[in-house]
Amino acid sequence: MNLKRRLLLSAIAITMAGALPSLAAAADTIAIITPSPDNPFFKAEADGAAAKAKELGYEVLLMVHDDDANKQSELFDSAIAAGVKAIILDNAGADASVAAVQKAKDAGIPSFLIDREITSAGVAVSQIVSNNYQGAQLGAAEFVKLMGEKGEYAELVGKESDTNAGIRSKGYHDVIDQYPDLKMVAQQTANWSQTEAYTVMESMLQANPGIMGVIAGNDTMAMGAYAALEAAGRKDVVVVGFDGSNDVRDSILAGGIKATVLQPAYEQAQLAVTQADKFLKTGSTGVDEKQLMDCVLINGENASKLETFGLSN
């Protein structure tokens, strides 16, 4: 008990110390908290939010929770202690994040969520998320077409704690399961990870050499799967991803991966900052808390227009 308390206190002390430099800055600061920028999707998000915040005259406090809800909670403590005016958040778990966002609200700091929903309404000011279900249906419809409505396929599912992993999988199956000649022979998580997808794909292929298609919950897993298929001499297998990354764009243009679904991450993060700014100035965003943004199918026809999670006209 005592030890626990001491640990907790020292953790607070550390986060306080970390927060001090930004506290000294004292200008109106917006905290931007996201998963690791190792995934270019989250980097685009952080970049988009930071660019818009600076454009609107705010200082930016960039923080990374690495999909760890405990770490996220500490980052919220830091942000609160630093006296930030608003928090832009791509959260570390739909249930686990409610308490952190509530904590900020209690401290008078509004949160604006992007990319992932939380399970409570009225805690965050805005929740702007890609219409993952609509996007998954687009990707699945393209996958079905590429497969000629038949054949064995495998699914790579994302990280279980991320609500979008389940939403996308449901969206895929909502479409694919209406085609009785498409048979899912393997379904496994690769936790959004490229390296994990590579090894999972290797073993899936060994167990099911008849696989003709792979539908992946995101682009990094699609990249890992395609690399494994290429190494096994199975470039004929149809691979479809989700996110609209530059890596997959390049693969599509080179005739590798067949399609993905663009989430407008950069634009979405900018919209969240714009709403935060409006809320701080007027006390209201003027729009509903929960907002969807439509996704766009990317294939050989429009891949060349894709750059850093945005589509040029």
Added chain:
Amino acid sequence: MRSLQLLPLVVAIAFGLTSCKVVKTASKSTTSTSDAAQSDGADPIAKVAQETFEPKLLPLIAQKALTVADLRKAVGAGLDAAGAASGNRGAGEGAAWNFAVKGEGKIISANLTSRARKAELDTDGDGTADLTLQLGPVINGTALRDVAPFYNFGDFRDQIEFAQLARALNDLASARLVLPDGDPTGKMMSFQGVVPLKSAAEPWSVTAVEAAVLP
């Protein structure tokens, strides 16, 4: 300290033993009620779809439907203005305008072997197809849900439930589409449905709620 820790354990064991049977029955009945609750949980969406499809949605489409020519003219003059006047926008940024539309056209080609049956129609008589009609049983998209102002995203728990509503409406529409056997290419087809448009220039894909090959 140690005796304090042991006490709840002892209590738990004592209670656990005496109440063994009771707990079992209780947990059984809880399971069955939660099963019922679960199927109830899946039902509300289907119920919303059932209760609104025929009484509200079909009349709305029939009443608001413009002819293909009129809608093309309106959209050509400006999508947002046409949408505000006679369409409805789906939830969220970048969502399409959805328009009820009716008309007839010559079937230039048809794919009726796919699970997502389609017919390409020429509605302006120039000999080339100018719209695609979705004929089920697999219907892609959310046009039927999004054409109606009375389905609001905010009234649903999350995007999954809202998507389930769209699927339920698509399935109800699909059940109404009965096509005659044989290749209908070259024949006339009449239809009523909804077209979602994100830009004035995009090709039309109409989700049909009624379609008939004319004699």
